[in-house]
Amino acid sequence: MRRVYDCFVNFTFLKRVPLAWLNLTHDRKRFVTSLGGVAFAVLLMFVFTGFMNALYDSQIQLLTKLNGEVIVINRLKNNMFVPASFARRRLYQVRAFEGVADAYPFYISEGAWKNPETGQSFSVRTLAFNLGDPVLSLPAVNEYIAELQLPNAALIDTRVRPEIGPTEAGIVSELADRRIRIVGTFELGTDFASGNGNLVMSDVNFLRYFADRGPEEDTRSFATADLGVVKLKPGATVEKVVAALQQALPADVLVLPRDGPDGFVTRERLYWQENTNIGFVFTLLTTMSFFVGIILVYQILYTDVADHWAEYATLKAMGYSNAYLLGVVLQEAGFLSVLGFLPGFAVSYLLYNAAAAATGLFFQMTSERVVNLFVATFVMCLVSGVVAVRKVQSTDPAEVFGG
């Protein structure tokens, strides 16, 4: 306690009596409760923004792993949920363009996976490609190229939802009513389009499962691909190649750069931002937590001010200005924001990990988000401080007499 106090007080407030700190910490029990309150508000804000960001971030995880600067898709595929594929011969056309090193087809399909332990079926997403093409920049996948060449072999995502069952090499189960053997694992995570998790297999194996699943299901063949991943030669300009491809190829395909403001990744993220209520709901919840925090901190500071009303009024009678008293209350607010943020942050960090494990979503605690929430916490405490201090400022020092 003493050390924390030294950190804050020694250089900022020099040799003044650290009234704010001492008033705040005088009653240890109340101080801890107060910090708990602030930490709780911080935790709420972290959880809500965390879920919002995780839902968005998860949607683009797979897309950022595609190893190519340009992406070709069916024009109708305006998000990853749409199962529209395009003619693979477009990719042969693409290869002829200047600046293009290669163009890889990428196949995606949904299929029912049977949990080997419970026997229940759950939908998973299968990702497939020619094993000779470096389509995914996932090192774990590239390690298993040899094993994936075996028939009915696949890799399983370790971050699938728990319903899928165990995720380890050697598991034998069923995918789309066919035997499947897991030969290894990789790490990706779930998103809205992935169902409960991801499998990776060779394009040849992909056909074994999805070429002919019966009369009610779509048939798949090498004639169509779901994504075209275009690798450019070193030195080629992405914008120029995209423009040239879009100009020359028929309008059934859409050519997009992978990154950038008009890129494939951003488009996917924007789709979920604009077409779902995720943003609205979680922003509302975060804002509510912010105001709950303001009220909590206001209560804490107001109690201090009200309990020490006579003492503060005495300070005014002695000749202290309102600005000094404002300073004291704002310092208290500052201490609360910093010391309440730390435990709130720590608990949120653990909670993010737990939530990521439970949902397979991608919970990212980036430094930018942490800083943003710290600023929000600080503003929260400051607003409460300014509101609470009005009580002291309106205090008439003359009333201390004969009180």
Added chain:
Amino acid sequence: MVATISEQNSVSVAKELAIKIEHLNFYFGTGELRKQVLFDISLDLPKGQIVILTGPSGSGKTTLLTLLGALRTLHEGSLQVLGKEIVGLPDKALIPIRRNIGFIFQAHNLFESLSASQNVETSVELTRNIGEKRQLAVDMLGQLGLSDRVDYKPNALSGGQKQRVAIARAMVNRPKIILADEPTAALDKASGRDVVTLMRHFCEEAGTTVLMVTHDNRILDVADRIINLVDGRLESDSDLETQTSRIS
């Protein structure tokens, strides 16, 4: 003392006065509810005098004390505190005047979170004398017989000790004027006696003017002068030294 002053000319009289009040009126409330509480008060308090202000409740004693302490804005009459006219001054301009005045209240009003010394230091900090504040506070507490209680929190002090810390806080800056509102009301006889004796001792030494409101008859004898206020008017003003000399 009155005799000495009357012998001097008017210019030096003004110099020797800590507080000079002329035809002061004061009202509470505005409009229909406006009620006059002080009527045409004229009073001179010379430096170094210890004055006790008595009177029934509601007679305006405390109000007069708060006016002298520059705690309220004033509009009628004249009130000079240490030679500075404060009638008509806005709130903000009153703040620096308060720094020349020590206040002692019925309740000690010490911060429980601060030690005795730190409570006194809050007063020293007003003078920006931050380097020596600890020394000044400790010295002051020592003179009030609290040298072994310097780092105690108010909770660990007795009522009399707390009031002495409050006095140390009021006096540490050596103010020219001390205003005290029933400083012994919350104390038993012995500690009340101690407290006023100490105050008297210090004020005599430093030439401080003390104006004390009290109902406590046990301490009237420390005063040089007793003023009686009834219904907002000065009822009597008696100089104890002259009286005693007359009696003897």
